[in-house]
Amino acid sequence: MTATVSFTIDSPLGPRTTTVAYERKGSGEPLLLLHGIGHHLQAWHPVTDILAAEHDVIAVDLPGFGASEPLPKGVPYSLGTVAPALGALCTALGVERPHVAGNSLGGLLALEMGRSNLVRSVTALSPAGFWTEAERRYAFAALLAMRAGARTLPLPAVHRLSRTAVGRAALTGTIYARPARRSPEAVVAETLALRHATGFEDTLAAGGSVRFTDDVPGLPVTIAWGTRDRLLLRRQGVRAKHTLPGARLVRLPGCGHVPMSDDPALVARVVLDTARSAGPAGSGAGERVRARASGPVSE
Numbered sequence: 177m178t179a180t181v182s183f184t185i186d187s188p189l190g191p192r193t194t195t196v197a198y199e200r201k202g203s204g205e206p207l208l209l210l211h212g213i214g215h216h217l218q219a220w221h222p223v224t225d226i227l228a229a230e231h232d233v234i235a236v237d238l239p240g241f242g243a244s245e246p247l248p249k250g251v252p253y254s255l256g257t258v259a260p261a262l263g264a265l266c267t268a269l270g271v272e273r274p275h276v277a278g279n280s281l282g283g284l285l286a287l288e289m290g291r292s293n294l295v296r297s298v299t300a301l302s303p304a305g306f307w308t309e310a311e312r313r314y315a316f317a318a319l320l321a322m323r324a325g326a327r328t329l330p331l332p333a334v335h336r337l338s339r340t341a342v343g344r345a346a347l348t349g350t351i352y353a354r355p356a357r358r359s360p361e362a363v364v365a366e367t368l369a370l371r372h373a374t375g376f377e378d379t380l381a382a383g384g385s386v387r388f389t390d391d392v393p394g395l396p397v398t399i400a401w402g403t404r405d406r407l408l409l410r411r412q413g414v415r416a417k418h419t420l421p422g423a424r425l426v427r428l429p430g431c432g433h434v435p436m437s438d439d440p441a442l443v444a445r446v447v448l449d450t451a452r453s454a455g456p457a458g459s460g461a462g463e464r465v466r467a468r469a470s471g472p473v474s475e
Contacts, residue, residue, distance in 0.1 A: 202228025240375015
């Protein structure tokens with residue numbers, strides 16, 4: 177069941193109130209889940225039940241996406257605003273330094289939260305921010321094409337396409353390696369989420385100059401990349417490993433840009449292994465694990 181919470185965020189315009197939608201289930205150490213641009217928290221549904229067996233799982237619609245309200249007028253959709261806002265969300269939900277897993281934009285935000293010491297471990301699935309300028313332009317062009325298609329296709333056509341494997345591939349093949357595995361209902365819902373994403377253009381504009389160039393020391397970090405990612409090519413994972421030399425770089429064989437649907441068991445295992453490597457809360461085990469090893473490497 178989706179709920180909402182309102183809380184105050186810091187912004188260049190001063191304190192502002194925003195409202196975010198989320199789903200919460202399970203018990204254990206908290207685990208925050210962050211989706212990519214134009215998507216919604218339902219992207220995590222294929223793995224939520226597996227993760228909830230060990231964690232208090234909080235899947236979030238980012239501001240301006242899904243059922244969450246847009247950021248207040250004039251507040252930028254920048255890393256410097258959204259990552260601290262997610263920290264404020266955790267405080268509002270009574271959560272301190274959760275584990276975090278994010279995909280694409282969500283992976284970039286997860287790494288920024290890690291850099292800001294807001295979380296205990298980071299799993300970043302095909303995170304944004306490790307591109308060359310040519311790769312960024314290619315990815316943004318693909319995203320804009322998907323957005324245009326979602327906004328111009330009549331709803332009956334979306335429903336009709338969603339009922340066939342070929343149609344689901346046409347609608348979502350850019351982000352999934354196995355789009356036929358998506359249910360018709362899920363494909364319609366995520367197409368509409370992309371159509372109605374009020375934060376899409378501002379987020380894309382803010383991302384034009386983003387490069388993640390800092391290490392994230394002192395906690396376990398995993399970078400995982402699908403071998404069939406057509407949006408952010410997997411060589412960007414090697415670049416990420418050079419930026420974060422202590423991180424674990426993991427291949428996700430046969431997975432696309434949004435791997436949670438392509439191989440739920442594998443993605444869940446990667447997230448759980450990263451969280452476990454942090455050790456019990458307050459143990460300092462994450463620092464010891466990070467000092468000990470950085471493999472395996474995918475390339």
